Amino acid sequence: MAFYPRALYSIFKFNLLPASNVLLIKLSTAPPASCFCGAVQFSLTAKPMFIHACHCRDCQIQVGGPFAINGIIEAEHVVQTKGPKPKRFTMPTESGRPHDIYRCPTCATALWSDYGRRKVMLFVRMTTLKNARRFSPDVHIFTRSKLPCDQLALIEEGVGASARARATKKKSKGKDKPLAHTTVKGATTKKPAGVFSVYYDMKKEWPAASLKRREACLAKMKRVAK
Secondary structure (H helix, E strand, O other), rough: OOOOOOOOEEHHHHHHOOOOHHHHHHHHHHHHEEOOOOOEEEEEOOOOOOEEEEEHHHHHHHHHOOOOOEEEEHHHHHHEEEOOOOOEEEEEEOOOOOOOEEEOOOOOOOOEEOOOOOOOOOEHHHHHHOOOOOOOOOOEEHHHOOOOOOOHHHHHHHOOOOHHHHHOOEOOOEEOOOEEEEEOOOOOOOOEEEOOOOOOOOHHHOOOHHOOOOOOHHHHHOOOOO
């Protein structure tokens, strides 16, 4: 197999990946992605742990559309195969925690985000993938600020006002009950995606294997911090 990328490295210097035959095999089958101009190219060497469609106002403004589709994945599985180092832009947040968006330095396409500057877990913009249609969201969050043109508005209209009110009132530790479910199944859950006014209960929505991956990722973050 002839595959010799000009640059083969992970996005963080502390987590360089060896250019081994195993890695090359992974990259040859990994979903490719790129910015709009093609200067920055990368691949995902594993499937995302979970995929959000976020309808919050911040995401709407930042992407210039009704919502952002983010695949949550370990940083070590985001491997840049071509181009210059993405440029970091730090965005203000209500929580005060940093939100770093990494963009192509040439065309400014958003490639991924690092929420909280964890450096081990990224939120990849799934629409940058060549086969983006394969990665449908597992949940829709912050739909309280969805736009009127959003198809979710039609789904929620069918739920009825009384059902929406009951779902909004029933919360567990600040997490919403789903207002409805889409007809499209999520890429990681293989179930109809839940529609949440704000957020959801991770233990109820994430696949068990994804929860284990997230735990391992956060444990790694603590080791790196030391």
